[in-house]
Amino acid sequence: MRAYTPKDNVQKKPYYTDRYWVAPQVAKTDVSEDAVFAADLEAIRAKFEVLDAYIQVKQMVVVINAADNFGVIELMKNELEYNQLSELSAIDWLAKEGKFEIFYQMLSMSKRKRIRVKCKISEKESIQSVEKLFRSADWSEREMYDMFGVVVNNHPFMKRILMPDDWEGFPLRKTYPLQGDEFAQWYEVDKIFGKEARDIIGPENRDPARVDRYDTERFARLGHEVPRGTDISQGEPVTPLCYQESDGVFLIEKFDAEKSVVISDRDR
Amino acid sequence: MAQHQVNYLKDGGLPVALTTIDKVVNWGRSNSLWALTYGLACCGIEMMASGASRYDFDRFGTIFRASPRQAELMIVAGTLTKKHAEFIRRLYDQMTEPKWVISMGSCANTGGMFNTYATVQGVDRVIPVDLYLPGCAPRPETLQYAVLLLQQKIRRESASRAQKPKRLM
Numbered sequence A: 001m002r003a004y005t006p007k008d009n010v011q012k013k014p015y016y017t018d019r020y021w022v023a024p025q026v027a028k029t030d031v032s033e034d035a036v037f038a039a040d041l042e043a044i045r046a047k048f049e050v051l052d053a054y055i056q057v058k059q060m061v062v063v064i065n066a067a068d069n070f071g072v073i074e075l076m077k078n079e080l081e082y083n084q085l086s087e088l089s090a091i092d093w094l095a096k097e098g099k100f101e102i103f104y105q106m107l108s109m110s111k112r113k114r115i116r117v118k119c120k121i122s123e124k125e126s127i128q129s130v131e132k133l134f135r136s137a138d139w140s141e142r143e144m145y146d147m148f149g150v151v152v153n154n155h156p157f158m159k160r161i162l163m164p165d166d167w168e169g170f171p172l173r174k175t176y177p178l179q180g181d182e183f184a185q186w187y188e189v190d191k192i193f194g195k196e197a198r199d200i201i202g203p204e205n206r207d208p209a210r211v212d213r214y215d216t217e218r219f220a221r222l223g224h225e226v227p228r229g230t231d232i233s234q235g236e237p238v239t240p241l242c243y244q245e246s247d248g249v250f251l252i253e254k255f256d257a258e259k260s261v262v263i264s265d266r267d268r
Numbered sequence B: 001m002a003q004h005q006v007n008y009l010k011d012g013g014l015p016v017a018l019t020t021i022d023k024v025v026n027w028g029r030s031n032s033l034w035a036l037t038y039g040l041a042c043c044g045i046e047m048m049a050s051g052a053s054r055y056d057f058d059r060f061g062t063i064f065r066a067s068p069r070q071a072e073l074m075i076v077a078g079t080l081t082k083k084h085a086e087f088i089r090r091l092y093d094q095m096t097e098p099k100w101v102i103s104m105g106s107c108a109n110t111g112g113m114f115n116t117y118a119t120v121q122g123v124d125r126v127i128p129v130d131l132y133l134p135g136c137a138p139r140p141e142t143l144q145y146a147v148l149l150l151q152q153k154i155r156r157e158s159a160s161r162a163q164k165p166k167r168l169m
Ligand code: SF4
Pocket: B041, B042, B043, B044, B077, B078, B079, B104, B105, B106, B107, B108, B112, B135, B136, B137, B138
């Protein structure tokens, strides 16, 4: 016989540990395999320092110094025909390396190639804006600032884009709690009613599935409605579902179910 | 001048009916609930469907208005973000008394599946709610039933001017 394991608290225990989990690595190949990329890399190397370069999933990845970012993107736009900046954002590696990784995803329509330019900056550093080269960088850089707190120099309108202007904290950082810090949890109460209302309104209920069967202040059972605050621990009366009061409504004809007609042909 | 004669007493017509002021006022209020268009997310689609021809809200006297000053019912249909909380309060304050609020869908009731930093965990943290409508998203029939329940609630209330406006705090 199998040993009995109690199953009543199965949700409380983690049922999965990542002890043997290894992050999957996408294979990297050498840049010399692709003639177009090799030529592009040579052009970049001629003017700027390249820390690392490889091909991953048919895209070249070039790692550069953060100070060169404007120059490299300008070179790629004007000379190497990478005429579209499709994506720009940051990745939070603060816990591991104390740095943000900034990446620029670029597309060349004429060469039909994509290149990703990467650079790393530490938390206190800022980066040069590429908004002068690509208008699409405008909102992307604002979003990067909003979500990660990466400050961008020479940006025409460096302001939060998604979160409210008076928000504190950067929500996409790994250290930001999913359900918000204290500022986030009380944000709407503080702003609308003031801090002194916190006691009256109370903390957020973060368990939306919580239903107390006997709590008639907050919940009502359909077909068993009672006045608010009634004690129903001894059971509650049945109140049949009705669309109008049972004795009819003043000046309104009562709906008579007997007289109604059910249409069987819905497409009539 | 109309040529025909209407026997109001016989045909159950309007002009002569003995009742209380409360009843007349509440009859008027409950059967002309003009709702503020307040679709915030996917629930808003169901709210629009309720207003469109198949479900036809107009026959209950519920007509959507685009201005809070012409509305007395706010159907909060969708996810209320923290950024927007201040504006929902402002719009609610702009509605004239008496006013009612239906919180439509899980998101408006409790924050629903968006248990995150950016979502208000229930609109009742910001404005007083009369009726919570469960579902994700509730079907138009459910919204209609909610409006009918709200009508019943309004008919039970006193229509007096001394009636206190609802306050959250
Ligand atoms: S309750 Fe469901 S349908 Fe309604 S807004 Fe939320 S997620 Fe959308």
